[in-house]
Amino acid sequence: MPEGATKVEQLEQGLLADWSHLRRARFAAEEGKAELRKALDGLDSEDTSIVVSGSLARGEFTAGSDIDWTLLIDGSADPRHHDLFREIGMKVKPFASKEPGAEGTFGSMVFSHDLIHEIGGEDDTNQNTTRRLLLLLESRAVGREDAYQRVVRNILNRYLLEDRGLWKGSGHRVPRFLQNDFARYWRTMAVDFAYKLRKRAGKGWAIRNIKLRMSRKLIYVSGLLACYRRHLDYSQQDRTIIFADPDRHKEVVEHMEAVFRETPLEIVAGVLLRYAHLEEAAKKVFDSYDGFLGILADDQSRGHLESLTEDQADKDEIYQRARQFSHSFRDGLLDFFFDPKSELGSMTKNYGVF
Amino acid sequence: MRPIGFSTGALAYADFRRGLGMIRAAACVAVELSALRQAELFPLLESLQSLDLTGFDYISIHAPSQFDSTWEAVASDRLREECWRNWPIVVHPDALSDLSVWREFGTLLCVENMDKRKPIGRTARELDWIFGQLPEASLCFDIGHARQCDPTMTEAYLILREFGSKLRQVHVSEVNTRSKHDPLSYASILACQEVANLIPANVPLILETPVASDQIEAEIAKVRKALPLPRQIMVA
Numbered sequence: 001m002p003e004g005a006t007k008v009e010q011l012e013q014g015l016l017a018d019w020s021h022l023r024r025a026r027f028a029a030e031e032g033k034a035e036l037r038k039a040l041d042g043l044d045s046e047d048t049s050i051v052v053s054g055s056l057a058r059g060e061f062t063a064g065s066d067i068d069w070t071l072l073i074d075g076s077a078d079p080r081h082h083d084l085f086r087e088i089g090m091k092v093k094p095f096a097s098k099e100p101g102a103e104g105t106f107g108s109m110v111f112s113h114d115l116i117h118e119i120g121g122e123d124d125t126n127q128n129t130t131r132r133l134l135l136l137l138e139s140r141a142v143g144r145e146d147a148y149q150r151v152v153r154n155i156l157n158r159y160l161l162e163d164r165g166l167w168k169g170s171g172h173r174v175p176r177f178l179q180n181d182f183a184r185y186w187r188t189m190a191v192d193f194a195y196k197l198r199k200r201a202g203k204g205w206a207i208r209n210i211k212l213r214m215s216r217k218l219i220y221v222s223g224l225l226a227c228y229r230r231h232l233d234y235s236q237q238d239r240t241i242i243f244a245d246p247d248r249h250k251e252v253v254e255h256m257e258a259v260f261r262e263t264p265l266e267i268v269a270g271v272l273l274r275y276a277h278l279e280e281a282a283k284k285v286f287d288s289y290d291g292f293l294g295i296l297a298d299d300q301s302r303g304h305l306e307s308l309t310e311d312q313a314d315k316d317e318i319y320q321r322a323r324q325f326s327h328s329f330r331d332g333l334l335d336f337f338f339d340p341k342s343e344l345g346s347m348t349k350n351y352g353v354f
Numbered sequence: 355m356r357p358i359g360f361s362t363g364a365l366a367y368a369d370f371r372r373g374l375g376m377i378r379a380a381a382c383v384a385v386e387l388s389a390l391r392q393a394e395l396f397p398l399l400e401s402l403q404s405l406d407l408t409g410f411d412y413i414s415i416h417a418p419s420q421f422d423s424t425w426e427a428v429a430s431d432r433l434r435e436e437c438w439r440n441w442p443i444v445v446h447p448d449a450l451s452d453l454s455v456w457r458e459f460g461t462l463l464c465v466e467n468m469d470k471r472k473p474i475g476r477t478a479r480e481l482d483w484i485f486g487q488l489p490e491a492s493l494c495f496d497i498g499h500a501r502q503c504d505p506t507m508t509e510a511y512l513i514l515r516e517f518g519s520k521l522r523q524v525h526v527s528e529v530n531t532r533s534k535h536d537p538l539s540y541a542s543i544l545a546c547q548e549v550a551n552l553i554p555a556n557v558p559l560i561l562e563t564p565v566a567s568d569q570i571e572a573e574i575a576k577v578r579k580a581l582p583l584p585r586q587i588m589v590a
Contacts, residue, residue: 046470076531146470153506247551250511257508 007262007269008286014273015283021293022060022265022286029061032095036067036142039091043084047075049141049148050088053106057140059263060215062297067096068106070131074147077111085109112151119158119181126188133185136226136260137219152260156253166230167243172343173231174351175256182223183352189216197310206308206319213326214292221333222264225271228347229259232271265289275342284332288325295322356583357412357558358574363388364527364535364562365570370398374405380570384412384558386444386523392418395429399436412558414442414464414494414523420449430455437462442522444494447475447484457488464522466494467513469502469533476503478512485517492522495553497546497581498529498562507548514552524553526577527562537563538576546580555583 005013006026012019033056044050054068055061069092071085089107115132118124132155141148159178160166166175193212197205230252234242242248259267265286272282295301301318313319337348359382362373370387377385385407389395395418407413415436421429433443442464450456456463465484468475475484476499485491493513500510514521527535528542538546559581565573 150504150506153504153508157506157508250508250548251515254508254512 007266007273011269011273011282011286015279015286017283017287017290019286019290021290021297024297025055025061025293026059028063029056029059032056032061032067033140033142036092036095039095040088040143043088043091044141044144044147046144046146048073048081048084049145050143051135051139051141051148053134053139055215057138057263058215058219059265060293062293062302063299064097064296064302067092069142070106071109072112072135072141072147072151073109074112074151081109112147112154115151116154116158119155126192129181129185129188133181133223134219137182137223138264149257153253153257156256156260160253160256161249167246167249172228172347172350173234173239173243174227174347175230176351179224179227179351182220182227186216186220186223189220202309204306205310206313206316206322207302207305209313210292210295210305210319210322210326213323214289214329217329217333218264218268218289221337222267224337224348224352225267226256226259227351228344229267229271230256231347232274232343271344272336275339275344277341278336278339281332281335281339284328285336288328288332291325292322292329295325356555356578356581357384358382358561358577359384359386359410359412359558360561360570361386361388361416361525363390363416364564368394370394370401371405374407376567376570378406378409379567380574382574383410384523384560385410386414386416386560388416390416390419392421392425392429394418396432399432402436402439412523413439414444414558414560416444417446418449419446421451423451426451427455430459434458442492442494444523446472447481448472453487457490460490461492461522463488463491464494465491466496466525467499469496469499469529471533477509478516481513481517485520491520493517493520494523494525495521496525496529496562497549498525498527498535498542501542501545502529502533505545507545510545510549511552514549518552521553521557523558523560524581525562526559526581535562535564537565537569537573538580543576543580547582550581551584553581553584 008022033052036052040050049072050069051072052067052069055065056067071081071088073081110131114128115135118128135152136155160175163175163177166173189212193208196208233255242252262270268285272278295318304318305322308316308319336344337352338345360377362370362377362385365376366373368391374385387398389398417433418429437459440462442462443459444464444466445456446468447465448468465475465488467481470476474480495513497510500513501507503509528538530536559577561573561577563573
């Protein structure tokens with residue numbers, strides 16, 4: 001095993017698999033972030049971070065990928081932030097294959113206040129929830145991380161330190177407050193799929209459908225696993241000591257922060273590597289995801305899916321291939337998450353279902 | 355009860371005699387004699403023999419926050435002459451150019467974690483490098499600086515977790531967005547409480563809050579609320 005191999009690479013080699021599309025997408029993402037960092041050098045500050053989300057942050061970047069970015073502000077309000085935001089937009093444009101999404105979630109200025117304070121309740125809008133949870137699940141600061149790191153820590157402080165059951169409970173140490181929000185977000189994405197279909201008169205149905213089944217599902221899965229890792233990463237003895245000691249609660253938050261510095265695929269691979277008996281499930285999950293990225297990386301296939309209508313999908317070869325990948329992905333995840341031989345099955349029943 | 359005192363500089367800038375008088379009047383048991391500017395150091399050191407320091411259980415000296423490169427060796431030589439007193443010498447790590455001259459102070463050298471304007475010494479990771487160079491040095495934990503760098507107090511927690519065994523004294527104040535020391539606000543009191551248990555009861559708290567004589571007592575009461583005595587940890 002080469003030194004510094006990623007968890008996905010370790011899994012790939014352990015399973016004697018060939019996930020060339022995943023590799024290429026990961027390298028492309030690294031290159032993309034490095035180029036962006038260079039182009040945006042000097043535009044960020046201690047109080048402002050330029051944050052990318054989506055495939056670039058997940059390490060799944062392909063030629064047709066767009067660049068979802070936000071200017072995250074955690075400091076004094078300054079009218080010049082608007083000029084800064086426009087300047088960033090100009091610099092990012094040459095790297096993007098298309099404009100940021102129509103919902104206004106990306107390509108915008110975001111202040112930290114609502115992300116941290118408005119969790120739940122009427123003021124936690126769909127957009128605020130999306131921004132907050134994507135910050136945890138699939139984001140990277142390009143350049144200075146000061147503001148980004150503070151905001152992520154503050155959000156995690158809220159979810160974990162305010163979760164009474166996490167510290168006082170006696171069963172699985174899974175942060176239910178955070179897990180519930182991940183579950184809410186996953187269901188919101190699924191509902192919004194139907195909403196966007198109606199609003200955009202079916203435009204982009206096929207690509208959106210496949211992304212929901214694959215990359216959107218992946219980030220939910222990685223969020224769920226990140227929550228499970230509060231339990232899995234500590235021995236029974238450590239859990240007894242650490243969770244009962246209020247002075248070590250920040251240690252648990254810090255550990256969670258470290259988990260979210262991994263990409264969703266890395267989080268999934270990291271857990272699968274622990275269970276040799278789940279090899280088949282691992283193969284299904286990653287073979288299918290590699291195939292999915294292969295379709296996205298191919299300009300013709302991607303373009304085809306972007307224009308394919310729902311009526312045409314049943315007999316369309318590319319869409320059906322992508323759909324097969326999504327079924328295999330789903331089946332692998334079901335074997336993985338409902339595994340009776342590990343604690344995963346019981347945790348999924350307790351936290352992922354009810 | 356935690357030993358509490360003030361920095362003379364916080365109360366009276368360069369006028370350490372006046373600052374000392376204010377601290378003594380408040381019946382504090384700890385004091386930090388401050389010479390934050392280079393020109394203040396020698397006058398302070400020359401006066402040590404004549405200062406009435408009875409009643410103080412803990413005394414430290416705050417060295418200048420900046421040195422001219424030619425003056426660093428001179429200052430460290432002069433400070434070393436006072437080492438027999440066994441008083442910690444608080445230094446800003448970014449002010450030190452030639453670490454070899456400071457290494458000789460051993461545990462009496464008390465390195466302070468920095469505010470966000472400084473290029474080094476702000477985080478646990480940055481302090482790790484400094485303590486790697488100055489392995490015997492102790493820590494002056496500036497809780498206001500740590501909070502300014504990371505309001506989540508995670509960095510404060512990490513610094514205390516990694517370097518708690520080196521902890522010699524704590525600087526307490528609110529550090530505002532211009533990196534100036536302010537009296538403690540309600541929010542900063544709550545933030546301090548998050549790591550209060552990691553600060554042993556016998557470690558002196560040195561207030562750097564600029565307050566008038568008639569506000570000293572109230573400020574001390576705020577600090578006691580912000581950093582109550584560590585409680586016994588109950589393990590289930």
